Amino acid sequence: MINTIAYGLTIGGILYIISIGLSLTFGTMRIVNFAHGLIYTIGAYFLITLLPIARDNFILGAVLAVLAVVPISYIIERFVVRKLYGVSIDYAIIATYAVVLIGVDLIKWIWGASPIPLSDPVGIDVAFLGITLPLYRLIIILLAVVIFIGLSIFFKKTMVGKIVTAALEDKDAVRSLGINVDKYFAYIFVMGSSLAALGGVLYAPITSVHPYMGSMVLLLSFAVVLVGGLGNIKGTFVAAFALGMVMSVTGRLWGPAAETMVFVVMGIVLIFKPIEV
């Protein structure tokens, strides 16, 4: 049972790191960004390419991979997403899905279509309460908590954080304060994408790296965003861990239902707390 909980927390941690960017772009810009899953995938592939350059130092490789994603996410924001502000939400779905199709084909062209396995970078198990757990998973859970606290402080304390919080409520009112909202959206987009890439980097050693690894994660992240509330930092955190737990507990009882159950929960939440888009 403790193993199941630990597994749920790991999934929850990863889901949080990925979902927070999606939640902020959805919440502030009302853009359904399918390319978020692609960024996650690219993060994992960059890790594979950069690990040898980093002499198999995982931390260095991870940092480089996340940094390498920054210009790519900026390009996606500048040339695709920025054109979608304020237009109907279906355009965003179509345009960012097009980005995914192009991106996945580029990945297959560069790295090939077959899955690439990656070993646990820490390789140490810790034993407590009579069970053993990979230390790596504990690090992921801890990292998610640290990111949550960091983001909470960022949004509460800094000017950029306040601008984005205000823009979540009313973009036009923020514009009417003389603030170029789109510029801050770009910051938030790049920040959210970097976190998605970090999610890909962290999850790569647990699963295997393949061109479509982003698609299921993206759907799960949407579930987290909808359950947690658009742009809600705390809600996303709670929802990610709750749904991670739903996945691991269901998976233990009946494997094939694990992911489906997440969407069942999402459906129930939406019945009681519908969102306006």
Place this chain on the structure above:
Amino acid sequence: MTTEQPIIETKEATIQFNDLIAVDGVNFTMKEGEAIGVIGPNGAGKTSFFNLLTGLFFPTGGKIFFSGKDITTVPPHKRVAMGIVRTFQLVSVFDSLPVVDNLILSTNRISPDHESRGAFFFGDAHRQNKVEQCMDALKLMGIENKAHLMTSELSYGDKRKLELAVALSLNPKILLLDEPFAGLSDMEIGEVSQIIREVKKKFSFVIIEHKISHIIDLVQRLCVMHEGKLIAEGPPAEVLCNAIVREVYWGKEEGLTCSV
């Protein structure tokens, strides 16, 4: 100094949404220091006209000038920096922030010289010098003791005052007020119009209002909009005697009398 250059001018300003022409060929000029009231029934295009002046919408036809400069396609945040400041019909303060933070956001565009832009935007937003500036603005409205409440805890009237404080702290050259009395009690209307009376000498302002009686002694000129068009303008007494205006407004407001 007294040039005849209008502070704001629109030439055939038009905005069309699909089949609806919300603002239809409006020619509007305003001299510096003038106070103008814009009246008209619901859906007359008053707020859409404000949206054109502030850049939240770009016109589908016509031009907009500010101090002689063509600003037709200048984005809203740059117009605020030029001095075109507005309030909204639905009060637009930020419920999820503390009261004082609404004002801190409005100090954003005046990035202080002594700190780098990075430190300003990513550093602590509650630095002493910023908060002091904001407290002055709150004092003017008499809500300084509520500075550290969450905005959502304010009464509707206090939110209106906060919104006005925010607008004033943006150093307007021209202030556009969109129904500043909507939803207020009679007492609050008195307070808010007193504040407007006090500050209105400092800049030009345009005020949208349904109830003519609320603004008749605040403005020098009335503009009447109807179905997107500017149908009459002039001194209040004259406009209220205009036959077309009386037809549009007939029976809509008690006490609308023609004194001529």
